[in-house]
C-alpha cells in the first residue's frame with residue numbers, strides 16, 4: 001500500500017528524509033529484513049539499522065525475531081506499525097486543522113487594508129485607523145483589501161481536512 005503525503009511528512013519530521021524511504025519499503029512489504037531494505041533503498045546497512053531503531057522508538061515499526069539455527073544468531077523481520085502511523089497522521093492533521101481554523105477566524109473577523117504601492121503591506125481595520133488610512137511608507141491612501149479569495153482557499157482546506165478526519 002503506498003504511503004500518503006501526510007504520512008511521509010510525519011515520518012520525515014520524526015526521523016528524517018531517509019526514514020521516508022525505509023517506511024515506503026516497509027509499507028510495500030508485510031515483513032522485511034534490514035538487508036532487504038538496503039537492497040531496495042541503497043541506504044547503508046548501519047544507517048538502515050539506525051533508522052529502524054529511531055522508528056522503533058516512535059512505535060512506528062515492530063519486529064519478529066527468529067533464531068537462525070545454522071548461524072546461531074537472530075534474524076529480524078521488520079513490519080510497519082500502520083495503526084500508530086495512522087494515529088500520528090491524524091494528530092498532525094488535527095493540529096494543522098486547528099491552525100487553519102484560527103487563521104480563517106482571523107481572516108473573517110476583520111476588514112483589511114493595503115497600500116496600492118506596497119502590496120506586501122496589509123493592515124487590519126484597527127491598524128489602518130491608527131495611521132489614518134495612510135500607508136506608513138509612502139503616505140498613499142490605503143484601500144480596502146478583499147480577502148475573500150484567501151477565505152475561500154482556507155475554507156476549502158478546512159473542509160478537505162475535516163473530510164479526511166471524518167469530521168464533516
Ligand SMILES: [Zn+2]
Pocket residue numbers: 115116117118135136137138139140
Ligand atoms: Zn505605500
